[in-house]
Amino acid sequence: MQDDPQPGEVIGAVAEFLRRVVASEADPLLAFQARVAINALEMVRRQLELAPAAAAGECRRLAAILGRAGDLADLDAEFAGKIASGELDLSTPGVADHLWATTLAKLAVDQPGYAAYRAALAERSEGAPAPENKT
Amino acid sequence: MAEADEISAGRAPESGLESGLRRIAARISADAAGATGLRRLSGGATQEIWRFDLVTGAAPAPAILRRAPGGREISGFAVGPETEAALIRAAEAAGVPVPPVHYVLRPEDGLGQGFVMGFVEGETLGGRIVKSEAFAAIRPLLARQCGRILARIHSIDPNEFPSLERTEPQTLISRWLDAYRATARPRPVFELAFRWLARHCPPPPRVLHLVHGDFRNGNLIVGPDGVRAVLDWELAHVGDPMEDLGWICVNSWRFGRVDKVVGGFGDLDDLLEGYAAAGGAAIDRAAAKWWQVLGSLKWGVMCAGMAAMFRTVDPTVERAVIARRASETEIDLMRLLAG
Numbered sequence: 001m002q003d004d005p006q007p008g009e010v011i012g013a014v015a016e017f018l019r020r021v022v023a024s025e026a027d028p029l030l031a032f033q034a035r036v037a038i039n040a041l042e043m044v045r046r047q048l049e050l051a052p053a054a055a056a057g058e059c060r061r062l063a064a065i066l067g068r069a070g071d072l073a074d075l076d077a078e079f080a081g082k083i084a085s086g087e088l089d090l091s092t093p094g095v096a097d098h099l100w101a102t103t104l105a106k107l108a109v110d111q112p113g114y115a116a117y118r119a120a121l122a123e124r125s126e127g128a129p130a131p132e133n134k135t
Numbered sequence: 136m137a138e139a140d141e142i143s144a145g146r147a148p149e150s151g152l153e154s155g156l157r158r159i160a161a162r163i164s165a166d167a168a169g170a171t172g173l174r175r176l177s178g179g180a181t182q183e184i185w186r187f188d189l190v191t192g193a194a195p196a197p198a199i200l201r202r203a204p205g206g207r208e209i210s211g212f213a214v215g216p217e218t219e220a221a222l223i224r225a226a227e228a229a230g231v232p233v234p235p236v237h238y239v240l241r242p243e244d245g246l247g248q249g250f251v252m253g254f255v256e257g258e259t260l261g262g263r264i265v266k267s268e269a270f271a272a273i274r275p276l277l278a279r280q281c282g283r284i285l286a287r288i289h290s291i292d293p294n295e296f297p298s299l300e301r302t303e304p305q306t307l308i309s310r311w312l313d314a315y316r317a318t319a320r321p322r323p324v325f326e327l328a329f330r331w332l333a334r335h336c337p338p339p340p341r342v343l344h345l346v347h348g349d350f351r352n353g354n355l356i357v358g359p360d361g362v363r364a365v366l367d368w369e370l371a372h373v374g375d376p377m378e379d380l381g382w383i384c385v386n387s388w389r390f391g392r393v394d395k396v397v398g399g400f401g402d403l404d405d406l407l408e409g410y411a412a413a414g415g416a417a418i419d420r421a422a423a424k425w426w427q428v429l430g431s432l433k434w435g436v437m438c439a440g441m442a443a444m445f446r447t448v449d450p451t452v453e454r455a456v457i458a459r460r461a462s463e464t465e466i467d468l469m470r471l472l473a474g
Contacts, residue, residue, distance in 0.1 A: 076320075083326040083327050099327070103462070103469050110463070114466065
């Protein structure tokens with residue numbers, strides 16, 4: 001078992017360094033690139049924190065829809081193929097909920113500030129049960 | 136990326152380009168005695184953009200040079216600088232606000248392929264256009280203005296441009312489906328969107344029109360008085376005019392203002408009214424939605440394709456981050472198709 005600090009903590013410290021030392025640089029191009037790097041590190045940190053549970057949920061839902069167990073990449077490829085062929089669509093029980101839950105979980109990692117994601121969370125919390133893995 | 140374009144200003148100019156512009160200054164403008172202050176505004180993949188000043192008897196006249204990368208080859212679906220300059224001139228004649236084209240580079244200039252146009256003062260950053268107080272008064276009028284401008288663009292005779300690609304909705308689906316299949320992994324949301332597009336595909340347009348191809352917030356110069364210029368004509372082609380009306384409604388260019396369907400600044404009704412008032416064809420709203428779905432999916436496929444570019448030719452942080460923006464289009468597509 002690796003010692004502390006954990007990867008997310010180290011990444012946070014590097015992002016903080018970039019924010020305090022590099023992004024405050026006078027050169028606007030370097031400052032911009034530093035902000036891009038900070039955003040990339042924060043995305044990775046969110047992925048380390050959220051992706052294991054999100055992937056487990058995705059795998060479980062896919063297994064229920066497809067009626068078989070398997071690893072996530074295999075199940076997702078089969079699922080995508082069945083959407084493409086029309087064998088499965090939004091009217092198939094579980095499909096719309098799965099696509100929503102999976103997409104919301106991806107956005108929670110990639111771009112939690114994206115306005116359409118915030119809007120979708122708000123819309124779906126009125127009435128529909130809250131999506132899994134939401135931040 | 137627009138932000139990076141703007142702040143990368145001041146990069147060291149390519150040696151020889153400024154002296155070359157000085158040499159041909161009188162060809163660019165009869166009253167110009169020289170050229171100074173060359174600086175790079177952007178490092179786009181298909182175009183270089185440079186700003187400089189023409190030295191005239193009066194005040195210096197700011198100008199823009201658009202040039203093929205390194206002055207050479209054009210890639211992808213871009214039309215090439217000579218055609219782009221001709222498109223801008225035709226647009227001006229049709230009443231579209233554009234920068235004036237001063238001069239198209241000739242082989243004997245020794246500066247590669249490109250053209251020089253006048254500098255238009257104003258804002259191009261979409262985020263500022265949708266949020267800044269400076270545009271609060273004009274924002275409610277922009278969608279109608281965009282509708283009028285698009286009607287004028289679509290009034291340009293496509294037969295003047297025989298070299299431009301002719302597209303049909305069905306062939307566009309196939310093209311982007313191929314591009315998506317070439318990416319590394321399957322995406323159920325994209326599959327759903329392709330399936331929906333195929334099922335709802337509009338027929339080929341009865342009349343082919345000139346299509347700008349990248350008419351969106353980010354390619355407009357906006358001042359407190361409204362749209363001052365339409366930029367980036369390099370993706371122009373001939374096809375269904377609804378493509379332009381759908382593209383400016385794609386959520387990726389709303390800069391956080393998801394409720395303002397048109398570019399993050401306006402409403403669809405205003406866009407369509409402006410379009411009809413300026414002589415544009417009657418609009419089928421279902422078709423507008425189809426083109427919006429295709430637009431989101433197209434941008435999503437482009438982002439997804441960035442992962443391969445990151446792993447091969449361009450291993451930069453920016454490229455990695457853009458690749459991960461494909462999921463933004465997945466939520467946009469979900470809201471369009473399963474909302």
